[in-house]
Amino acid sequence: MVGVAVTGRTIAEAAAECGLTTHTLRYYERDGLMRAPVARSRSGHRRYTDEDVAWVRLVTRLRSTGMPISEVRAYTDLVRAGEGTEPERLELLRRHRQRVLDRLATVRHDLAAIEDKIAVYAGTAGGC
Amino acid sequence: MVGVAVTGRTIAEAAAECGLTTHTLRYYERDGLMRAPVARSRSGHRRYTDEDVAWVRLVTRLRSTGMPISEVRAYTDLVRAGEGTEPERLELLRRHRQRVLDRLATVRHDLAAIEDKIAVYAGTAGGC
DNA sequence: ATCGATCTTCGAGCGCGCTCGAAGTCAACT
């Protein structure tokens, strides 16, 4: 075979695709947030597969909804442990979901109070 | 007059009422998050008025919706500056409102993806 | 072969928002 294509993305490409920095991507890996260590080229450079990128995207969704790093790691550990851990993963995700919903409700409630204040100022500005 | 009632709450009472610690309440004051310095008893202990508590409640709503301390301080400065700053206050609150709405949309979107995953696990667990 | 951009590891540093502890004063009850 001539010219075997190097598979996977560089860390910079993966970072751009996920909206993260290369620093953060390395940090996540160090911190146990990848299902498996990212593959390397012969010279040691990281090569991100589609699966790696998809996983990082899941991680960012969990993070964006407020899941702490430690809990993302716990979830990752369960996935890495393989079959049989599905009930635990489900429970973890469901607990997270409930927390997010509670948080959303609180924010909406507090936002409503702030919007009342906006309405007062807007009324003042309107001069009516 | 016999037994003039001491007006206002102690810091512990105010903290309990606002769902904060006394440490946090002092920290907020130090950090310029109170409209005016809290009144003191003759011996120097803080006495929180209804207005103080109402203000702290506003601060907690701004914080709870993600406004940074520095911006709460900026808003506080405007209120302290008095009349004429209403348009700036309005603009600040409106900008905040928009950020909160954007954030809510993002969280809802990311949560939906997580709920898809929950559905997959739940399906697996259901065994159908 | 050369050169500039990108990659590696490692450990330190930072910004935010509290959180805590020390050392001392004051309040309130018995």
Place this chain on the structure above:
DNA sequence: AGTTGACTTCGAGCGCGCTCGAAGATCGAT
């Protein structure tokens, strides 16, 4: 009067989540 607990100021410390920089190896285009 004594004692227990709450209050004061001050500055330091902490947990989280990155973020950065140094020193050096490698890549890819010319």
